[in-house]
Structures are given as C-alpha cells and as structure tokens.
Amino acid sequence: MERSADRLPPIGKQLDVPDEPTFLQESIHQLRRNKAAIAGLIVIALFLFVGIFAPVISPHNPLEQTISMRKAPPFTEGYLLGTDSLGRDMLSRLIYGARISMIIGVVSVGIALIFGLLIGVVSGYYGGWFDKLVMRIIDIMLAFPYVLLTIVIVAILGASLTNAMIAIGISQIPRYVRLVRASVLAEKESDYVTAERSIGTSNFELMFGSILPNCLAPISVQATLGVGEAILSSAALSFLGLGAQPPTPEWGLMIASSREFITSAWWIVTLPGIATLFAVLGFNLFGDGLRDILDPKLRD
Amino acid sequence: MLKYVLKRVSLLIPTLIGVATLVFAMVALSPGDPARVMLGERANKAQLEKLRSELGLDRPLIEQYGIYMKNMAQFDFGESIKTGRKVSEEIKELYPATIELAFFAMLFATTLGIIIGVLSATRRNTWIDYTSMVGALFGVSMPVFWLALVLMMIFSVGLNWFPTGGRINIRYYFEAITNFYILDTLIYWVRDGDPKFLISSLKHMILPAVALGTIPLAIIARVTRSSMLEVLKQDYVKTARSAGIAEKRVVYRYALKNALLPVVTIIGLQFGLLLSGAILTETIFAWPGIGKWIYKAIEARDYPAVQGGVLVIATSFVLINLVVDILYSIVNPKIRLQ
Numbered sequence: 194m195e196r197s198a199d200r201l202p203p204i205g206k207q208l209d210v211p212d213e214p215t216f217l218q219e220s221i222h223q224l225r226r227n228k229a230a231i232a233g234l235i236v237i238a239l240f241l242f243v244g245i246f247a248p249v250i251s252p253h254n255p256l257e258q259t260i261s262m263r264k265a266p267p268f269t270e271g272y273l274l275g276t277d278s279l280g281r282d283m284l285s286r287l288i289y290g291a292r293i294s295m296i297i298g299v300v301s302v303g304i305a306l307i308f309g310l311l312i313g314v315v316s317g318y319y320g321g322w323f324d325k326l327v328m329r330i331i332d333i334m335l336a337f338p339y340v341l342l343t344i345v346i347v348a349i350l351g352a353s354l355t356n357a358m359i360a361i362g363i364s365q366i367p368r369y370v371r372l373v374r375a376s377v378l379a380e381k382e383s384d385y386v387t388a389e390r391s392i393g394t395s396n397f398e399l400m401f402g403s404i405l406p407n408c409l410a411p412i413s414v415q416a417t418l419g420v421g422e423a424i425l426s427s428a429a430l431s432f433l434g435l436g437a438q439p440p441t442p443e444w445g446l447m448i449a450s451s452r453e454f455i456t457s458a459w460w461i462v463t464l465p466g467i468a469t470l471f472a473v474l475g476f477n478l479f480g481d482g483l484r485d486i487l488d489p490k491l492r493d
Numbered sequence: 494m495l496k497y498v499l500k501r502v503s504l505l506i507p508t509l510i511g512v513a514t515l516v517f518a519m520v521a522l523s524p525g526d527p528a529r530v531m532l533g534e535r536a537n538k539a540q541l542e543k544l545r546s547e548l549g550l551d552r553p554l555i556e557q558y559g560i561y562m563k564n565m566a567q568f569d570f571g572e573s574i575k576t577g578r579k580v581s582e583e584i585k586e587l588y589p590a591t592i593e594l595a596f597f598a599m600l601f602a603t604t605l606g607i608i609i610g611v612l613s614a615t616r617r618n619t620w621i622d623y624t625s626m627v628g629a630l631f632g633v634s635m636p637v638f639w640l641a642l643v644l645m646m647i648f649s650v651g652l653n654w655f656p657t658g659g660r661i662n663i664r665y666y667f668e669a670i671t672n673f674y675i676l677d678t679l680i681y682w683v684r685d686g687d688p689k690f691l692i693s694s695l696k697h698m699i700l701p702a703v704a705l706g707t708i709p710l711a712i713i714a715r716v717t718r719s720s721m722l723e724v725l726k727q728d729y730v731k732t733a734r735s736a737g738i739a740e741k742r743v744v745y746r747y748a749l750k751n752a753l754l755p756v757v758t759i760i761g762l763q764f765g766l767l768l769s770g771a772i773l774t775e776t777i778f779a780w781p782g783i784g785k786w787i788y789k790a791i792e793a794r795d796y797p798a799v800q801g802g803v804l805v806i807a808t809s810f811v812l813i814n815l816v817v818d819i820l821y822s823i824v825n826p827k828i829r830l831q
Contacts, residue, residue: 329507329508329511330511332504332508332511333508333511333512333514333515336508336509336511336512336807336810336811337512337515337769337803337807337810338765338766338768338769338770338806338807338810339766339769340766340769340770340772340773341769341772341803341806341807344772344787344791345515345516345519345803348519348523348791348799349518349519349522349523421634425634425636428636428638428639429636429637429638429773432636432638432773433772433773433776433788434792435791444636445636445638448636448638448639448642452642452777455642455645455646455650456646456650459646462639462642462643462646463643463646465639466635466636466639466640466642466643469635469636469639470631470634470635470636470639471634473634473635473636474630474631474634477630477633477634478630481630
C-alpha cells in the first residue's frame with residue numbers, strides 16, 4: 194500500500210498526460226471518418242436548404258397552371274424537369290415538396306419525441322401503476338402494424354396534412370417510450386444517480402437533468418431514422434388521399450394524382466418518387482452512421 | 494418452456510381487448526354520423542332517427558361498447574353498409590388473397606435476402622458487398638407505392654410482360670376453390686391438365702409480390718449480413734477453419750444455422766407488417782384483398798367493414814408475433830430463462 198502511495202504525484206502538480214478527448218470530440222472525429230454518415234448529412238443539408246429557400250430558388254409558382262404547357266417533357270425551355278398534367282412546373286413543385294416533407298419529418302418526430310421522452314422517463318423512473326398502464330397501452334399500440342395504426346388515427350381525426358403529421362407522430366411514440374424507459378431503468382440504479390440523490394437533488398432534476406442526457410445517443414439515432422420513416426409514411430397517407438389534399442405539392446400526392454399518366458408522361462410519376470427516395474436515403478445514411486459512431490461497443 | 498408459452502398467451506387477452514377497444518373508439522370518435530352516411534344527404538330527420546335506433550346508435554356509449562365487445566367475441570362484425578353483406582363473410586373471401594400475396598412477397602424477400610446477405614458477409618468489402626448494401630439502403634428508403642407504379646410502368650405498360658392488375662385473366666372461366674388462387678390453379682392443372690390458369694395466376698402475382706417484398710428483402714439482406722459477420726467471428730468457426738474444414742462447409746453448414754436465428758424473428762415480424770403494407774400494393778395492382786377493401790371502406794365511411802378489417806389484421810399481427818416469439822424461444826433457450 195505504501196509503495197503505490199509513493200508513486201502518486203504530489204497534490205497540485207499537473208500530470209504529464211495529454212487530455213483524453215471527450216465523448217463528443219471523439220464522436221466528431223469518428224463522424225469525419227464515416228463516409229456514409231457524411232454523405233447522409235450532405236443530402237439532408239441539401240434538402241433542408243432547398244426546403245428553406247424554396248420561394249427564392251423555385252423558378253415558377255408551384256400552383257400556377259399554364260394550360261398551353263401541359264405535360265411538357267423535361268428539358269423543355271423554361272421547365273427544366275417538365276410540367277405536370279395541369280401545366281405546373283415540376284421542378285418548383287418538387288422544391289416546395291421538399292419544404293413540406295422536411296416540415297412533416299420534423300413535426301412528426303417532434304411530437305413523438307416530446308411525448309415519448311416525457312412518458313418514458315416518468316414511467317421508468319417512478320415505476321408502479323403508471324408504468325404498468327403505460328406499458329399496456331404501448332403493447333396495444335404495437336399490436337397494430339405501423340401503417341395501419343397511422344391510417345386508423347387519420348380515420349379518427351379526418352384526412353389532412355396536419356392530422357397525418359399527428360398520426361405519424363403518435364404512431365412513433367411507442368419506440369421512444371420503450372427506448373427511454375429501458376435506459377432510465379438501467380441508469381436509475383447507477384452510482385452517479387445515487388450520489389446526486391444523496392445530496393438532495395430533486396426528482397425532476399434527476400430525471401431531466403441527469404438521467405435523460407445520458408440516454409440521448411440511442412434517441413438521436415432513432416429520431417434521425419424516424420424522420421425518414423415519417424416522410425415515407427406521409428407520402429403513403431397522401432397517396433391514399435388521407436394526407437395532403439390537392440393542390441398541395443406533396444410528393445406522395447403528386448404521385449397519386451399522376452397515376453393515370455404513367456403511359457404518356459413518365460416524369461410526372463417518376464420524379465416525386467426519386468425525390469422522396471433521396472430525402473429518406475439521406476436520413477437513413479446519417480442515422481446508420483450515427484449508430485456506428487455513438488455506440489462505443491462498435492468502436493475499435 | 495410451457496410456463497413461458499402460458500405467460501405469453503395470457504398477455505394476449507388484455508392486448509386483444511385493448512385492440513378491440515381502440516377500434517371501437519376509432520368509430521365512436523370519428524366525425525360524421527354513420528346513419529347519415531348510409532342514407533345519404535337527402536335523408537330526413539325521421540328516417541335518420543329510425544336508422545339510428547336500429548343500429549343502436551341512440552343508446553349510451555357504454556352500452557354500445559358492451560354490445561360491440563360481445564359481438565366481437567363471437568367474430569360478428571355486423572353488416573357492411575355499402576354491400577349489405579356480412580363483414581365476416583367478405584373477410585373470409587378476401588383475406589386469402591392478401592395472405593397469398595404476403596406469402597409470395599415473403600418467399601421472394603427471404604430467398605433473395607438470405608442469399609444476398611450471406612454473399613455480402615462472406616465477400617466483405619468487395620464490390621458485391623458494396624453493391625448489395627447500397628441496394629438494400631435504397632430498398633428501405635423507397636416509397637413502396639411508387640416502386641409498384643414504376644414496375645408497372647416498365648414491365649406491364651412498356652414491355653407488356655405482366656398484367657397491370659387483378660389475380661387471374663378475367664376472360665378465363667375460373668371458379669375459386671380455396672380462394673388461394675395459386676393453389677386453386679395448381680389443382681386445376683392437376684385435375685384438367687391445363688396449365689394456362691396457373692401461368693396466368695403466377696403472372697398476376699409477380700409484380701405485386703416483388704413490389705411488396707422489396708422492403709423486407711432489403712431488411713433481411715442487412716440483418717443476414719450483420720448476423721453472419723458476427724457468427725463468422727466466433728471461436729467455433731475459427732476452430733472449424735483451423736481443423737481444415739472447407740470454407741464453403743464452414744459457412745453453409747456451421748455458421749449459417751446460427752446466423753439465421755435473428756433472421757427468423759425479422760421474417761415473422763415483416764410478414765405481419767406485410768398484411769397491412771398490402772393496403773398500398775393492393776390498391777395499385779387492383780388486388781382484391783383485405784387491404785384494398787379496408788381502404789375503400791375508409792373512403793366510404795363503411796364503419797362495420799373498417800372495424801372488422803382492422804381488427805382481423807391487428808389480431809393476425811399479434812398472433813404472428815406470438816408464434817415467432819415462441820418459436821424463437823424454442824431455438825434460443827436464453828430467451829425463456831429471462
């Protein structure tokens with residue numbers, strides 16, 4: 194015992210060891226090395242940029258119909274990606290569609306996150322009858338296949354884009370509740386929580402100040418993938434006529450309303466699908482990359 | 494083992510009651526009056542009142558709920574507002590079409606998915622691996638209904654290889670036996686020696702099955718790959734290799750068996766999801782299954798039909814998940830000990 198004590202440096206003297214990088218620094222370093230995640234991030238940034246600056250960059254009004262220019266093919270002068278069956282500029286509609294899809298993704302996942310985190314933390318932290326009740330409700334929600342659940346909720350609320358976002362948000366709540374609850378159960382008994390409780394930290398501070406921040410890594414992965422899923426779901430709902438209503442330039446609705454033209458004008462059907470595909474791909478790439486980066490077990 | 498199964502089955506009942514309650518709430522909370530929907534806009538007040546009392550809509554909600562639960566327990570979903578037929582009869586006719594479609598979609602997804610997954614894992618970081626995984630990423634990011642339309646555009650409209658919709662050539666005189674058309678047409682072939690029915694039903698099946706199977710295909714390929722990579726790292730695989738056993742035998746005989754464990758769970762879960770994913774695919778390919786039928790029922794506010802259809806799909810989903818969990822606990826004893 195004495196020997197090891199001898200080796201300790203005198204108090205107050207700095208150790209000559211380089212600083213350990215923090216988890217965040219290490220993560221950023223890993224992110225730079227993960228090409229797929231970077232690619233995903235670039236795609237997301239591109240769609241966000243296009244969505245935010247839609248009014249500035251779209252060459253035409255997305256709702257303006259030019260009857261003489263109906264079903265103009267791509268590369269027609271003034272209409273880079275052609276026009277749809279009502280003579281509306283495809284490029285402008287796709288650009289505004291990006292704006293709508295980004296809003297859908299953020300709002301739906303926002304709804305799911307707010308309720309999912311709140312319910313998950315409280316039910317994991319306090320346990321008891323509330324926890325039991327929550328888990329039962331979650332089981333019932335998970336008894337519905339995801340697509341069906343969103344359709345059922347929209348059927349209750351009525352078909353509109355806002356209700357579609359609410360429905361998708363609600364359908365995504367269970368996954369966050371489960372994720373957060375599991376993390377809280379694991380963290381609740383850990384030393385740092387016991388230590389903080391012993392110095393009189395309130396339950397509220399413990400839940401949201403100490404425990405929740407430690408669960409953020411898996412949540413951020415889930416949320417990123419959730420945005421992609423929300424974009425796909427809203428396109429599906431709009432395709433079925435349960436989401437956005439005409440003449441909104443929503444991608445799913447654009448595909449639905451051009452179904453009859455697949456023989457005569459391929460671009461009207463194809464382009465909104467490709468836009469959806471790449472937007473979702475961006476979030477999936479980044480989400481997968483984020484999972485690799487944030488999971489310390491996967492680090493070498 | 495039996496204890497685990499009993500525990501899982503006993504959890505099933507409250508879940509199903511909850512599901513039925515949610516479906517009841519769906520209709521009770523929906524805007525609009527079912528009586529109004531059935532009689533149309535021109536109906537007068539007296540007619541509406543009469544129908545409402547016939548349907549039991551004038552009773553207190555709690556009483557309606559009691560009656561509803563009693564009927565559901567007996568698989569009595571009432572009569573369709575649109576067709577006037579018993580909902581349970583219609584479901585009995587339509588569900589086989591959906592199950593058949595989901596089965597073939599899953600067959601396509603599983604076979605191809607496992608092959609792709611194993612190939613990518615054994616040839617890690619080669620162009621085969623990269624192409625398959627980029628392909629899988631595209632597969633999970635794609636709107637299914639759009640893929641269905643593009644497939645139709647290329648293979649039905651453009652190349653004229655496959656029909657654009659339906660289950661069999663409508664000009665054929667064909668009477669269904671089991672409502673599983675592939676099976677029925679197979680029986681026809683054996684019985685009458687004429688394969689044209691089978692060929693036609695297979696041709697109608699391919700595009701919808703491929704469209705519906707694309708997402709599970711991508712997911713299965715990804716799961717198989719990562720699970721296979723995990724297993725190939727295990728000591729017993731190293732031992733087998735160092736014992737001089739041929740690599741092919743190590744991979745297919747020893748590693749694959751264990752690598753497929755998580756894949757089995759995914760297959761079960763995906764199959765359940767396909768039953769509802771079929772709503773989009775069936776709508777596009779005019780496939781007369783329960784998915785398209787529910788969609789039409791929602792559009793027409795045909796509440797008994799929506800209730801019955803949603804309940805049947807949710808129940809199937811729960812049951813499939815239960816079976817998968819139990820199967821998984823049989824092959825992997827670690828689970829049931831927890």
